[in-house]
Amino acid sequence: MTVNKKKRYNDYSSYIKSKFNQRIQKISLDTGFTCPNRDGTKGIGGCTYCNNSSFSPHYCSPKKTIKEQLEEGILFFSKKYKTQKYLAYFQSYTNTYSGIETLKKMYSExxxxxxxxxxxxxxxxxxxxxxxxxxLSELSKTKYVSLEFGIESTIDRTLKLINRCHTFEDTIHAFKISKNKGIMLGAHLILGLPEENEEDMIEHAKKISLLPINTLKIHQLQILKNTMMAIQYKKESSKFNLLSLEKYIPLVCKFVCYLRPDIIIDRFVAESPKEILIAPQWNGIKNFEIVILINNYLTENNLWQGKYYKKQKF
Ligand code: SF4
Incomplete structure (x- = not known):
């Protein structure tokens, strides 16, 4: 498989290289927080698709201090790459779900x-x-600060169905209060959620392009073990329209065409550990191979990020 060198979208690694002039590695951290749709504040059970072990590396544990997790992560990656600099990635659960003093202490550590x-x-x-x-705005004067919001869908019916316990209006509000504060604003979106069709997903691209988003992670819905969705899928798999790789590539390329051209795309796919992945099975194809397929599809069909984007006001 060969990579088409000319990128037709704004890619995250080029952005990071141009910003920091070197390779930067993210070190994932687990703070031991929970989420309001897990602890009963807004709901219980969490999002129906969520299995946090799908994105927690071995060195991540809330039993360790932030410093200990960072040291272990740095030790691990410094053997693998000649990376010198790192971003601390507060990844697991909801990393602003605590009092401001606790958060300040944690981020400062x-x-x-x-x-x-x-x-x-x-x-x-x-x-x-x-x-x-x-x-965070004050901190951004001396350090790089990125805040990533899980949008997941722009349709409230879907958000309810997957037990997010927030609305798209909440998303709009979050971006409104966070914009123009020196903070890089990220978004996360899942393609292929239950009861959403291609038209809905293209609408997501149009709607999120209205938000002051700097970076975007997109991925296909994956059904993982030990989730509510796994139980629902077992009972009524016909209700799920999981995306095959053959369907996902043209869909995500079309999505990219409707996306605002300056949004930096940080991720196109999820690659959960095979031990916990139920469906869809894409025969173990690696993320970087999928990115090559996406690049090649865009080139072969003369598509690019923002090709069909129409400017509207936030
Ligand atoms: S996806 Fe995020 S918000 Fe939802 S339960 Fe999991 S950690 Fe919490």
Whole structure:
């Protein structure tokens, strides 16, 4: 499989290279927080598709301090790559779901580390407020700060179906209070959620292009073991229209055509460990191979990010 060198979309690794002039590695962290749709505040059980072990490396554990997790992560990656600098990635669960003083202490423990050039914080759109934004905005004057919101869908019916316990209006509000504060704003979206068709997913591209998003992670829906969705899938698999790789490539390329051209695409696919993946099975194809397929499809069909994008106001 050969890669088509000329990229037809705004890719994250080029952005990072041009920003920092070197390879940067993210170190995932687990703070031991939970989520409002898990602890009963808004709901229980969490999102129906969520299995946190799908994105927790071995060195991540809330039993260890942030510093310990960072040291272990750095040790692991420094053997693998000649990377010198790292981003602390607050990845598991909702990493703004605590009091401001706890959050300040936690983020500062990461940014105080000499090899950490910045932080990336994964959270939900309904777990952000002005006090957190104001702290992160101040921090962004000296460190790279990225805040990633799980949007997942722009359709409230879907959000309800997957037990997100927030609305798309919450997403719009989160971006409104976070924009123009020196913070890089990220978004996460899943393609292929139950009861969504291709038209719905193209609408996602149009709607999120109206938000002040800097970076975007997209991936296909995966059914993972030990999730509510796995039980639903076992009972009524006909209700799921899981995307095959052959369907996903043209769909995601079309999605990219409707996306605002300046949005940096950080990810196109999820690659959960095979031990926990139920469906769809894409025969073990690796992420980088899928990215090559996407690049080649865009080139062969003369498509590019923003080809069909129409400018509208936020
Ligand atoms: S997907 Fe995110 S918000 Fe949903 S339950 Fe999992 S960690 Fe919480």
């Amino acid at each position: 990461a940014t105080d580390h000499p090899n950490i050039i910045g932080i990336v914080i994964g959270t939900r759109p309904d777990c952000i407020d002005n006090s957190i934004i104001s702290f």
